[in-house]
Amino acid sequence: MAQSHIQQADVIVLGAGIIGVSVALQLQRRGRSVILVDRRDAGEETSYGNAGLIERSSVVPYGAPRELSKLMRYAFNLSTEVRFDWRQMPRIAPWLWQFWRESAPKPLARAAADMQPLIERSVSEHEALMSEAGALPQLRRAGWLEVYRNEKTFEQARGAATALHPFGLNYEVLDRKALQQREPHLTNAVVGAVHWLDPATVADPGALVKAYARHFVERGGVFLRGDALHLQREETGWSIAAGSARLEAPEAVVALGPWTDKISRSLGYKVPLVMKRGYHVHFEAEGDALLNHPVVDADGGFVLAPMAQGVRLTTGVEFASRGSRPSPVQLDRTEPLARQIFPLRQRIEPKPWMGSRPCLPDMRPVIGRGFRHKGLWFAFGHNHHGLTLGPITGRLLAEMMTGEKAFTDPAPYAMERFG
Structure with a gap:
């Protein structure tokens, strides 16, 4: 039986999604030696399956609806937006209750204020890493379109956009004619849109994470395959097995997205983490039809x-x-709706992709120390915005870990808020 050898570094980062890779890069930029560990290659789990949005315009977190009619549609699985596996209701009911309370106007406003320092730097931090990694050509600065099928919801959207003026966002309201000029192949089923101009997009988020990981390795970082769930506490720090190697470091960062709770629970942290699963599938477009922007069909x-x-x-x-x-x-319910607004041909893959978004009920991620253990840090729970907030999360955590002055107060993201 081969004897394992010991490999040491300043920090072990567990998880090679956008959060973990960004943390590893930001620590490396500050002079730390880092070993990145994942069971798969970079960007092949939750980071792979999203709409490619770096969502600078989402200054208000995605809260629970307050309208009784919408809540009832959600409760009975009558909406395309939300679906419940009712067998899970006993487990997630306390989370849903807390989420609904945190979505009231005053708590939601506090959450928006707490998230603003991260959101407003999301695109610029990606630009900095992409420039270093040679991936800047992947970035598109054309924003995204929020489209509407009826005049009533379109009018409500115009009012909601106006209410965001204090955040200084840039957007354009497009009637049907203006929208047709911007997206000629959208059908007349759409009556208008809000074009959010501040966000950026990428056409392959998984490839972007791989580019960041490749840059990390090119700069001297180590990326190894291993079961990140087997983290062990040692007298001098933390260790984990990766193949024939035993990895040791004084500090460890847990950035395992929807699997983080497997480690946090074992170490005595009670974090109310829930998975919001999502699916995607790719289509060919009919004929010469092109889609120039990501399109969110709000209705x-x-x-x-x-x-x-x-x-x-x-x-x-x-x-x-x-x-x-x-x-x-x-997917089966929304595909016919998607065909109503854009000419799609057949599905490209026979099997849809599925991933899990790690979400916390107060709509803030955890970024900070594991207060029960020396040298343990966490970065997870980004509530639909992992791709958006990866680099800025890495920066904030790296600043905290290296004693650098943090660009913002990290208290709102502390693990301690859950006890």
């Missing part, structure tokens, strides 16, 4: 985005357990 409850693999249809939220079988009902 239909889905996203169509031009991706390297084709036109990606991405669903809303499914509340289900992490290990339950895929149930892509939302």
